[in-house]
Amino acid sequence: MAPAVQKIALSASRDIPFNKLVLSQSNVRRLKAGVSIDELAEDIARRGLLQSLNVRPVLDDDGTETGMFEIPAGGRRYRALELLVKAKRLNKTAPVPCVVREARTDISAEEDSLAENAHRAALHPLDQFRAFRTLRDQGLTEEEIAARFFVSTAIVKQRLKLVTVSETLLNAYAEDEMTLDQLMAFTVSSDHARQEQVWESVQHSWSKEAYQIRRMLTENTVRASDRRVRFVTTDAYEAAGGIVLRDLFQDDDGGWIENVPLLEQLVADKLKAEAEAIAREGWKWIEVAADFPYGHTRGLRSITGTSADLTEDERAQREALRNELDELEAEYAEADELPDEVDARLGEIEDALEAFESRPVHYDPAEIPRAGAFVSIRHDGQLSVDRGYVRPEDEVAVGDTEGNTHGGEDGAGDPTGTVQRTVITIGGEQSGQDDDEDVVKPLPERLLTELTAHRTLALRDALASNPHVAMTALIHKLVRDTFQHVSSTGCLEASVRHIFFSVQAEDLKDSASAKAIDERQEAWQADLPTDDDALWAKIDGLDDASRMALLAHCVSFGVNALYEKANPYGAGPTTHGVQQRIHEADRLARAVGLDMVAVGWRPTVDNYLGRVTKPRILEAVREAKNEATAQLIDHLKKGDMAKEAERLLADSGWLPEPLRLAPLDADVAEQPDDETDTLPAFLTEDDEAEDEEQQPVAAE
Known part of the structure; x- marks a missing residue:
């Protein structure tokens, strides 16, 4: 007959008044770790005691129970309760849930204390991340979660960011296939497919450090510190629907711009607007680019402008600022660190003095109509305007007079009395300045x-x-x-x-x-x-x-x-x-x-119709079909018009002029080098204009 299994008897639990409890010297915890006693007291005050104390009866010299109980396991909870009693937030006789060990047992108090701390399994970080997300889904704000668990709001945001990573990668982290540093690196992108693609490529590679993951996830982005981003500002980019990738776990210098085409469009639009404002000064041409290569002004003559003289009041103001600057620098010459208000004032003075030095430059009105300017972005994201350059073909011929150059603010040199229109070139492509959509x-x-x-x-x-x-x-x-x-x-x-x-x-x-x-x-x-x-x-x-x-x-x-x-x-x-x-x-x-x-x-949106103006599209439909067909689409927006025109022209046999077979009677005899051949109409224009709806194309 098999022996009977001996049943286990658990220690009884009961409520014991707080003033009947004392700390035990047998508690093995000596070093402070984790949540502070003050924070634990606040947590108990809000949600109550979640875990009972482990206590033993205190015996006198004769081995008789004294009615007091010592606490070998749960000392931090006792100290937190003690703080609440001292603050009169808890009665000193308040009942405390306790598990009472028998006074006479073979297991020592030190062993109980060690077992309670050693057998405690720390919460897996992923469980904490997901718990924070659950609390947020329940309506708590990040600040409220941080206050309740005595961490900073930044930490809560970091934890919540971690659970936005692909579930596949979270599972890999839970199975210890990925380190926490690697998981944190994946948070810079919100694209789960791209995250999984990067992990697939690096998990079996020798190089799978966090920095490598970040680099791969941001390789097709632009740093927020880039001059173009600083020029248009991240606020404007986000207002236009762009997404900024952020790394909450290390300094990301403002993050990364995800939608690069949108950024380029915003840069082009803002530069164009600035160029159009400068064009009102009367320049013949303006070249626009985010950055110009070294030597871009080679071969051009630079005209010299003059800065306007300062008035007496402005000179006095500048002298006062210089004196104040000298006094502050002398006063704090020996200081290791400047006070914040002094540092701010020095910055204001330097900016004001710089404004005096960078006053507007005036150019000879006779030179402006033949000269141009370069508009770009400085390294710090500020607008850069370099005026006053004359191209060789715009120089006044020998024997010519100033009056033969057209332009000027009043059109004095133009026999028609009209003012020349500034030619603005963006990325190598000219941008028309009129909005006349009826012009081919x-x-x-x-x-x-x-x-x-x-x-x-x-x-x-x-x-x-x-x-x-x-x-x-x-x-x-x-x-x-x-x-x-x-x-x-x-x-x-x-x-x-x-x-x-x-x-x-x-x-x-x-x-x-x-x-x-x-x-x-x-x-x-x-x-x-x-x-x-x-x-x-x-x-x-x-x-x-x-x-x-x-x-x-x-x-x-x-x-x-x-x-x-x-x-x-x-x-x-x-x-x-x-x-x-x-x-x-x-x-x-x-x-x-x-x-x-x-x-x-065949004419398509990509190879022709989406690259030309609306009048060009209508002209193509009119030639291939008829005027009535063209009128059916003339009310559409450019994109819709191009798509509908592609359908209408699909089997029409229509070709743009550069692809047509020139008729025999248009042929001409070859001319000597000093004569000019007759050209097709599409080559006779000296000035081409880009479609205003087309994005700028970089120069070849």
Whole structure:
């Protein structure tokens, strides 16, 4: 028969008056740790005693119970109660819940005290974080939570921030797969998918420190200390709907700006507004950028302005400020640290004196209409305006008079009596200053280059498929080299220089022309040997059709039908060079019968319609359909109009002018270098205007 299991007898619990309790010398806790006695007393006063005291009867010398009880476990709670009694917030005879150990037991009081403290399991930090969140969900504020648990409000905010991390990462932290420092690093981003992506990439890596996690989470952001952010201010950015990523666990220098395109737009808008205000001074041009490269004023003449003289009162005020500054500096020269009010006053004086030194500069009214200014952002986020620079093409010609320059505040030099309009360039793109939406403005230069890159690629593909035209083009070049001496190469040399596209649309690489050229290139490359002698033998052994096809393929890589902005300083294409290039490209396109519709180009929001003004969109619909169709969408906003126009033009065969095949009667004979060719309409405007709704594009 199995022996009976001996049942355990628990110690009895009862209420004992406070004045019958005394501290035991057997309590093993000697060092202060955790919540202070004062804070514990406040907590007991608010919510009552949550845990009973562990007590034993006090015996006299004869072993008889005296009616008093000592406390080997629960001494801090007793001291907190004692403070409440002394403050008369608790009666000294108030009953205290106690677990009473028998006087005579084999277990010592020291062992009970040690067991109570040693067997206590500390609350897991994640449990505390989640408990704080629950309290907040129950309606408590962060300040109330902090007051009730005797921590700072900042700590509560930190704990609450931790539980905003992805649940997947919280579980990893709970399973000790992640350290607290790593978990804290993930709080800089609120994107759970991105958090999990970063953790997936670093958890098995040798480099998974907290700083590495923060760097990966903020790699596509901008520091709040960046000059652009300081220029527009984080308040304006957040008011526009932007999010600032913050790190509550270390100094983040203001955090990180998450929405960089929004920041760039705010910077551009504010700089444009500042530039428009400066334009009212009468400058011919203003260039705007967040920052200009070193040497951006090279080649420009700087005109000298004069600062307005100080009045007698202003001179006296400046002298008084200088004297006060000298007195304060002398008085506190030996001080280790300046008083706050003195430090503040010194700052005010320095700012006032600096204002006297940076007074507005006045320029010669005759110079302003031909000069310009640079508007940018200083390193400290303040606006920087550098006025008074004249470009070489704006200099007065020898023998000309001041009266022949148009402009000025009253338009005195202009026979029409009109005032010139300042040309504001933002990020390399001109910004129109009128709001006339009915004007069909010239196409932006970048869009022209992107469109003509499409045409160039299609023209290469067409030429490679037409050996007869390719041979004609090559022979034509050789004849010009031999008889006209227009080539810089030797008289017996002929070469094809591969033209690359520095500016191109995103869809260029996926076009039918690009794929056809790549396939042809790969096919020839696989068939041609790399050894030079073997290559000669291979070409020599090809039949005439294959030789012509290979020739056409090679010649096609030299086709350059790109529109590029002419450089007036001679470094790059000249105006005549671009004109001649477009003229020859039209002739070549007619020879090969190039049809951009047939090669797959269609007007879309991304490649054209979203890049031009509303009048341009309506003009396209009107040409492809009719006036009635254009009127159906003329009331729409720019974005909606572009989308609807894309649908209407999808199968219409409409092309923008740079992609159209020039008619034969528009062709003109080649002109000598000192004459000017006739250009298509889209190239005849000297000044292009960017769509006011398009974001600024950085200069190439």
